[in-house]
Amino acid sequence: MLIIKILVHIPLFNKAATILRAINSVCNQDYTNFDLLIIDDGSTDESLDLIKHFKSDRILIYSQENTGVSATRNCALKFAIDKHYDGIAFLDADDYWWPNHLSLLTQLFTKFPEAQAVASNYNLKRSRKTLETQWSGFKNEKDQLLEHFFEHNYLNSICTCSTLMIKTEAIEKVGFFNEQVTHFEDIDWFTKIGMNLKVAFSFRVTTIIDETAENRSDQTDMNNRCLPDFSCYETEIKKHQGLQKYLDLNRFSIALAYRMENDIRNAAFYQQKINLRNLSLKQQKLLLMSGLQLKSLKHTQKIFGNLGWHLRTGN
Template sequence: MIIKTLVHIPLYNKATTIVRTLNSVFDQNYKDFDILIINDGSTDESLELVKNINHHRIIIHSQENKGVSATRNNAILFARENNYKRIAFLDGDDFWCSNHLSTLCALFDKFPEAHIAATNYQLKRSRKTIDTVLSNFESTEDQLLKSFFHHNYLNSIFTCSTLMIKPEIVDKTGLFNESLTHFEDIDWFVRIGMKSKIAFSFRVTAVIDEIADNRSDQVEMKYRKLPDFTDYEAEAKNHLGLEKYIDLNRFAIALAYRMENDIRNTTLYQQKINLKNLSLKQQQLLKMSSLQLKSLKRTQKVLGNLGLHLRAGD
């Protein structure tokens, strides 16, 4: 019998967290799933740790290092080829509460027209685990979103570790852009927000670990390949909140480049921003020098206080 739900975990040098991540999947109340782990050329003991678990639900594929976008795309294609009806994503350093999959499946049952289901989450930072703050909600009941972008002005309404999708939705949204190393999830979220129906629960069912080792936010800015969102500008008039959503992400990228004193790339992003979409505090930050920004502590803290985070992907 083909199990209908696939859990996908991309694996690249997650030896310190992968067992915790997997245990959170095994502990799910909902049990009708397989776990596809795609080892993306790990050079630490991640793969050996997974093999030692030897659980009947685990399927392991290995590939040369291609990046998280290619890894997730391969998982989506695997789900389609093997008739899985739903696929849930989980990064190798994040973890789920025991009700995560059951909550997502319940959302699809409640809103069968939805192509994407997502739940709320917490952020693990240093010694604290903090709640997310979301924008422009009138109710905390389970709901089908009328405007995805309108709800993303503080924290992102979802991350890849909190999503479940019906694999056929990629016929409309396309796959992840494999040319991007960072913000590849945001680029995909734009297409999701424009072309799919999203069911959302305020129930917190996942923890995003922002202090784990080997996260992509530790890569220097000069080595990152980032979207500029230009391809989506023409659609802004057709989707409530899209322009502001794009500009807030451009702001985050521009600020990170300014922290590195990379004026050329800062300008490339900053000149495309409609300043009406930024708060006064955000506009002031863009006028500061690299030295001034660093005096405000680290980039992540500055952006974190604004609800924006320079982390994406694996």
């Protein structure tokens, strides 16, 4: 197996309930050639106090005034470049890894040397059960280099900020997170990865994404979110198979979230950019419902779950 030096990054903001679980899942990895960089982004709870007791040369703890998750992740990307790490892997403070996570991702780089980013499968932890993730566009469940990246992202995101590792040398091709965006900043960055890098994927589950955790960004009021409109990628559609549908499905998610809040103006902004042929009839009908009707279908996540579509909103 290829031996590479990995920087693991956990962005931290008011995650006292889950941060120790996340750190322990990193420390328990069976692949040990890594350092862990935790950047506390101005937490106002006891998060920073909880992690100070970790005594290890491999655990680096930085603290800064609150700048947002995109700026925090960018600090980690620049740190990886400056310190000459071979790759950087992300873990959100809500989530946790199984002990074989880093070894599996490293194996993917060994198996597919042309890959510049790799990701593994994950389960979604919800209030009553843990769900297997549904995927699109696969003919088999073998480890594989993705020929048409975007076609595999129609139901859920192949990449997440808890399952992805990217080679440090490839960061220049992708660029950094958009610091003006507070939600869907990860999807925006993954779009650039899909357009610019070769990505390898494994169906083996190595991560639990905990959607029951407190203080998740998907609980933020829609009026306090800054979202991408994806217009900058329109000129790339003809170059990348599946990109237009991928963008439209993300626009659908955002438009539906705005409709839930009866914000018709912002919902219409995203809806008018959607090619309806890329939505199912059920999805099209949802876009015609009022906020009251949508709320009668209970929680937004349940709506998306019944559609086989997972709303992705960052950490």
